[in-house]
Amino acid sequence: MNIVWHQHKVTQEMRSSQKKQKPCLLWFTGLSGSGKSTVANAVDELLFESGYHTYVLDGDNIRHRLNKDLGFSDKDRVENIRRIGEVSSLFVDAGLIVLSAFISPFSSERRMVRDMLPDGRFIEIFIDAPLDVCEQRDPKGLYEKARKGDIKHFTGIDSAYEKPEAPELVINTSELSLNECARKVVGYLGKRSVI
Structure with missing residues (x-):
């Protein structure tokens, strides 16, 4: 294969210094309806x-x-996460704090993304909400469809979700308000000197 990695003169360190932050990937994982996207956006x-x-x-x-x-x-789920990992690593290289909100049900795929980034740049945030709470929320009506058999391979119903064994942060959205969840993440970033 005649492909050579092109080296850029502007480095990640230079971009980070310009932005006055440490680039990293905040990886929000959890069941559908747990609040991953909601917390990430907050x-x-x-x-x-x-x-x-x-x-x-x-x-x-x-x-x-x-x-x-x-x-x-x-x-396909593994390939979905592989692509997201690659895109996320490019954004981190650009000096950004990237917030990725994906069910990412398998430990191996989350580890794959972690391995794409330099040490300390992947921060796994487990959005922990019990299945029954996620089903009650069911903002897209997906659990109801999965229970009826209209959706196959739905995480938490007929497809497994492997909880993170040692995430950097656990946020329980069934116990904390949205503001408390968001501030807990931002507080953690401050402690880690990301911001």
Whole structure:
């Protein structure tokens, strides 16, 4: 293969210094309806209001465009996350704080994305909400369809979700308000000297 990695003169360190932040990937994982996207967007808003450079990657939005050719088989789910990991790592290289909100049900795929980034740049945030709470919320009506058999391979119903064993942060959206959830994440970033 005649492909050579092109080296850029402007480095990640230079971009980070310009933006006065440490680029990283905040990986929000959890069941559908747990609040991943909601919390990620609230964190994004707080960081943006404080002058930080961020970008949110959301599972549904990515499947409308970049990954519209993928289904929901285990193989396609792994490829979906691989692509997201690659895109996220490029954004981190650009000096951004990236907030990726994906069910990402398998530990191995989350580890794959972690391995794409330098040490300390992947921050796994487990949005922990019990299945019954997620089903009560069911903002898209997906659990109801899955229970009826209209949707196959639905995480939490007929497809497994492997809870993170050692996430950097656990946020229980059934116990905390949205504001408390977002501030907990931002507080963690401050402690880690990301911001």
